[in-house]
Amino acid sequence: MANAISVNNLSFSYGDNLAVDNISFDVGEGEVLGFLGPNGAGKSTTVKMLTGQLTPSTGTAVLLGMDIVKQRKQVQSQIGISFENTNLYEQMSAIENLDLFAKLYKVPNFNATDLLQKVGLGGREKEPVSGYSKGMKQRLMLARALVSNPKILFLDEPTDGLDPVSSQTIQALIQEAVKNGTTIFLTTHDMVEADKLSNRVAFINQGQIVALDKPSALKQQYGQRALKVEIELANGETEVREVNLDDGQTAQNVFELFKNEKIITVHSEEATLEDIFIEITGRGLQG
Amino acid sequence: MIGTLVLKDLKLFFRNQFFAVITGLTLVMFTAIYFLIPNEVNNSLGLAFYIENPDVTVFDELITEEAEADNLQLFDSEEAMLAALEESGDLLVGLTITEAAALASMNGEPAEFQAYYAPGIPAEAKEMFADTLELIANATNPTVASNLKRMNQTEIVLGNDILGTPISFRERFLPMLLLFIMTVEVLGLATLIAREIESGTARALVTSPLRLHHFFTSKALMGMGLAFGQVLLIVLVTGTITTSPILLLTTLLLGTLLIVGLGFFVAAISPDATSVTAWGAFVLIFMTIPAITVMLPGLASGWMEIVPSFYFVDALHQILNFNAGWADVGQNLLLLFVTSVGLLGIGTAVLRRRF
Numbered sequence: 001m002a003n004a005i006s007v008n009n010l011s012f013s014y015g016d017n018l019a020v021d022n023i024s025f026d027v028g029e030g031e032v033l034g035f036l037g038p039n040g041a042g043k044s045t046t047v048k049m050l051t052g053q054l055t056p057s058t059g060t061a062v063l064l065g066m067d068i069v070k071q072r073k074q075v076q077s078q079i080g081i082s083f084e085n086t087n088l089y090e091q092m093s094a095i096e097n098l099d100l101f102a103k104l105y106k107v108p109n110f111n112a113t114d115l116l117q118k119v120g121l122g123g124r125e126k127e128p129v130s131g132y133s134k135g136m137k138q139r140l141m142l143a144r145a146l147v148s149n150p151k152i153l154f155l156d157e158p159t160d161g162l163d164p165v166s167s168q169t170i171q172a173l174i175q176e177a178v179k180n181g182t183t184i185f186l187t188t189h190d191m192v193e194a195d196k197l198s199n200r201v202a203f204i205n206q207g208q209i210v211a212l213d214k215p216s217a218l219k220q221q222y223g224q225r226a227l228k229v230e231i232e233l234a235n236g237e238t239e240v241r242e243v244n245l246d247d248g249q250t251a252q253n254v255f256e257l258f259k260n261e262k263i264i265t266v267h268s269e270e271a272t273l274e275d276i277f278i279e280i281t282g283r284g285l286q287g
Numbered sequence: 288m289i290g291t292l293v294l295k296d297l298k299l300f301f302r303n304q305f306f307a308v309i310t311g312l313t314l315v316m317f318t319a320i321y322f323l324i325p326n327e328v329n330n331s332l333g334l335a336f337y338i339e340n341p342d343v344t345v346f347d348e349l350i351t352e353e354a355e356a357d358n359l360q361l362f363d364s365e366e367a368m369l370a371a372l373e374e375s376g377d378l379l380v381g382l383t384i385t386e387a388a389a390l391a392s393m394n395g396e397p398a399e400f401q402a403y404y405a406p407g408i409p410a411e412a413k414e415m416f417a418d419t420l421e422l423i424a425n426a427t428n429p430t431v432a433s434n435l436k437r438m439n440q441t442e443i444v445l446g447n448d449i450l451g452t453p454i455s456f457r458e459r460f461l462p463m464l465l466l467f468i469m470t471v472e473v474l475g476l477a478t479l480i481a482r483e484i485e486s487g488t489a490r491a492l493v494t495s496p497l498r499l500h501h502f503f504t505s506k507a508l509m510g511m512g513l514a515f516g517q518v519l520l521i522v523l524v525t526g527t528i529t530t531s532p533i534l535l536l537t538t539l540l541l542g543t544l545l546i547v548g549l550g551f552f553v554a555a556i557s558p559d560a561t562s563v564t565a566w567g568a569f570v571l572i573f574m575t576i577p578a579i580t581v582m583l584p585g586l587a588s589g590w591m592e593i594v595p596s597f598y599f600v601d602a603l604h605q606i607l608n609f610n611a612g613w614a615d616v617g618q619n620l621l622l623l624f625v626t627s628v629g630l631l632g633i634g635t636a637v638l639r640r641r642f
Contacts, residue, residue, distance in 0.1 A: 051494055077496040087487030089295070091302040103291045104495045144491070 003062075004029045004152050004183035005050065010059035011207075012045050019045040021207035022059070029151075032174070032184040034198030034215075036191065036277065042207040043187045044084065047154055050185065051081055064151055077105065080150035082141045084157045084187075090130040094121055094140050097129060098147055105148035119143045120169055135166030142173055152183045159193055171197060191273035201273060205281040215273060222279050223271025227254065231261040238264060288497055292505035293512070296479060300513070306475050313471050314517055317464050318524055324457040333378035334359045334416075335403075337368045340386040372405055379405045380416050392424045400424070454608045456582070462603035463578035465521060465539070466596055469514040469546050470574050474567035476510035476550030481563045484554070484641055493642055503551075503635055510547040515539060527607055534613055535606055541620060542599045544627035549574070551634025555641060577601070595630065598623040 005027040012020045020042040027033045037043045048054040050061050052072040061068045063075045089097055095112045102110035116125045119139040129137065138158065145153055155174065159167040174197055178184060188194050194201050195215045202212040211218060225245040232238055241261075243253045245268075257263070271279075301307050336359065358377075362368035365383050372381040381403035391398040400420060404413060483489040493499055518539050522528040528535065549570055557563040577597035581604045591597050602619040605611035 053490065053494060073496055073498060076494055081491070081494055083487060083491065085487055087491050089299065089488055090486070091299055092295075096298075100291065100295055101491075101495060104288060104492070104497050106496070 002029050003027065004031070004064060005033075005185065006060075006062045007050070008060050008062075010046070010049060010061055011057045012049055012054060013057050014045075019207055020049070020056075023204070023207075023209045024059075025202060025209060025212055027183055027185060029183055030178065030181045031200065032178055032186060032198045034194030034201035035185060035187045035204060036189060036194055036201055036273065037204035038189060041204045043204055044156065045207075046204070047081075047156055047185070047187055051079060051154055052076055077148070078150060079152045079154060080145035080148060081154045082138075082145040082156060082158055084160065086134075086137045086141060088129045088137060088140060088144070091128055093128055094125045094132075094143075097140065098144060101144055101147045107148055110147070115143050115146065116140075119173060135162045135169075138162055138166065139169060139173075142170055146173075146177065150182065152185065153177055154185045154187070156187045157189070158186070159190065160188075167193070191277070195273050203277050203280060205277075210280050211276070218273065218276050219271050222276040226269045228265075228267045228269050229257055229261075229263060230265040231257070232264055242269075288501050289505045289508065292492075292497075292501065293509050296505065296509040300475065300479065300509075303478075306478065309471065310475065310513075310517070313468055314520065317468060318521065321457060321460060321464055321521075321525060324455075324460055326455045326457045333375070333380075335362060335368045335372055335378045335381040336360070336384065337362045337365045337381070338384045338389070340389070369403060372403055379408050379412060382420065398424060458608050459582045459604070461525065461527060461607055462581050462600045463575065465518045465603060466542070466578050466600050467571075467575055468517050468521060469539075469542055470549075470571050470596070472510060472514040472517070472546050473549045473553060473570050473574075474563065475513060476506065476547065477553035477557060477563045477567055478560055479509070480506055480550070480554035480638070481557050481560055485559050489642065499639065499642060503638070506551070507547045507631070510550050511540070511543040514543040514546045518542070530610065531606055531612065534616070535603075538599065538602050538606060538616070538620060538623075541623045541627060542596075542603075545595055545599060545623065545630065548627050548630030548632075548634050551638050552630060555634055555637035595623070595626040598626065 003026045005025075007026070008024050010020060010023050011018065023042075023046065025033075035043055035046065045054065049056045050063065050068060052068050052075060055069055064078055066075050068075050089100070092100070094116055098112040098115060099110065102112070113122070113125060116122055119142060121136060121139060121143070124132075124136070129140065132140065142155070142158060145155070153174075158174070159170050162170070171193065174184060174186070178197075184197075186194065186197060198215060200212065200214050201218065203210045211222075213221070227243040227245060227250075229241045229243060230238055231241060241257065243250060243257065338361070360371070360378065362371065368381045368383070372378050383401040383403075385399070385401075388398040388400055402416070402420070480489075483492075489502065492502060519528075519536075522535065522539070553563055553566045553570060557566050573594060574596040577591045577594050578600045580591055580597075581600055598619040602611075602616040602623065605616050605619075609615075
């Protein structure tokens with residue numbers, strides 16, 4: 001798999017504050033990379049450098065074989081960006097918003113109605129965006145990012161603050177884009193979403209990438225598999241006991257439990273990405 | 288790309304009810320004011336006199352002769368003169384000549400005259416009246432009068448002789464009207480840019496294939512188009528387009544360049560739309576000051592020449608009211624162009640830092 005994004009020793013400072021500290025990674029074509037980290041970790045600064053909004057202090061970023069600093073506009077014509085904060089023309093309709101960007105990207109025979117139908121905004125495409133809910137605006141942002149059928153899609157917190165239905169719609173659209181071969185750079189602090197959508201995840205903390213691998217591999221490396229068994233005590237109260245699945249005595253422990261206790265429920269449990277992030281960095285993703 | 292952005296901006300401008308209404312209202316209101324302002328000039332200085340004892344003075348003879356000209360009126364009592372002075376808009380100065388003052392004047396002695404002025408009379412008119420009174424008082428003294436020498440005067444008027452066709456207040460108002468209408472667009476343009484930056488739409492644009500200079504060019508064209516469109520409408524409606532049309536339109540076009548430079552600068556220093564309003568109001572007032580020197584020449588002051596709009600409004604005044612040609616206003620236009628380009632450069636450079 002060829003690389004859609006290659007980052008080498010990329011750094012950026014806001015004055016004396018080193019926001020991104022010498023990071024390197026690759027993203028393959030058609031891959032979804034989840035870029036996870038708490039607020040202020042350097043996620044947005046990285047995205048800004050990769051999309052040509054900021055010039056790196058040091059290092060290089062090559063997207064689709066082009067250097068983002070030297071060939072910024074060529075790169076920007078082949079990527080789509082869904083920003084964290086809604087930045088739509090609120091006094092214009094959804095169709096007008098999409099048509100404007102289709103003209104800027106010089107997309108031939110662009111049909112805004114079809115795309116809006118796909119993101120679930122059919123029927124309201126002629127209304128001013130100012131009347132849309134947050135979820136609708138977010139879907140329109142994604143539609144705008146898809147206008148030029150980009151080879152790389154940068155999604156910055158695409159489902160932040162959305163209801164479950166809107167989140168699912170957006171996740172389905174991302175999965176459809178992946179099927180069509182689009183590379184996705186997903187910035188989020190929602191570990192469930194990252195786990196669900198990403199082929200690999202990168203943890204960024206204080207400007208440095210502290211881990212980068214498949215979610216399953218990270219869980220295997222850092223997490224602990226366990227069984228959670230809920231039992232009923234003699235006095236009628238319940239208690240949860242944990243059985244480690246990796247300590248070599250699992251069978252014996254499970255047997256003893258089932259033999260001596262009244263079992264109510266049994267669940268298998270594995271570490272979440274947030275657990276792993278905390279284990280690696282000592283801080284949570286929300287912080 | 289630039290055309291696409293300009294069309295989008297036009298759409299947004301007219302969907303912003305505040306600016307659409309302000310623009311429309313400004314146009315209608317100022318055009319109405321223009322036509323309501325009188326186009327005639329009344330330069331007469333109405334004088335009122337009360338003479339205590341007409342038998343002991345030759346003042347009444349002088350006054351009676353002049354009274355036929357309608358701007359001198361003789362009253363029978365001081366009370367009647369004062370009442371007329373307060374109520375009539377035509378009379379500006381009143382003078383009481385007591386018997387003692389008349390005698391003293393005729394005998395060449397110091398005399399006391401009481402003058403009354405209507406409210407709002409200009410200082411220059413007061414000075415002129417005092418000088419005239421002194422001349423008349425001396426002329427009533429036979430000794431002084433016999434020593435007065437005749438003076439021969441040759442008149443040479445530099446530039447256009449507008450004697451007999453003085454400039455009306457309406458004509459003086461027009462350059463200010465044009466400047467004001469254009470300056471309002473500083474607010475419109477700056478708001479448009481500031482909102483794009485504040486809402487993040489500018490970021491979405493410049494991360495597309497669109498280049499930053501496309502963005503600036505489209506905004507400059509938008510600002511120039513809006514300002515120029517309106518002033519063009521005004522010169523068409525007022526019929527002044529016929530006065531040196533190419534020179535007039537060139538001046539207006541250069542003025543719109545100044546407006547764009549100011550709009551960029553205001554947008555660059557304003558973090559949000561509210562700040563644009565504050566800075567825009569300041570610019571509006573500051574830029575309008577030179578226009579006052581055209582409307583009220585007595586207030587002209589040298590420092591106003593540092594205000595860039597001075598060169599615009601002065602050029603307009605000369606073109607519209609004195610039929611000035613390219614050679615007459617060339618220096619003004621050059622300075623206007625240099626200042627506008629300079630402001631545009633500074634505005635663009637500062638604005639670029641916000642991306």
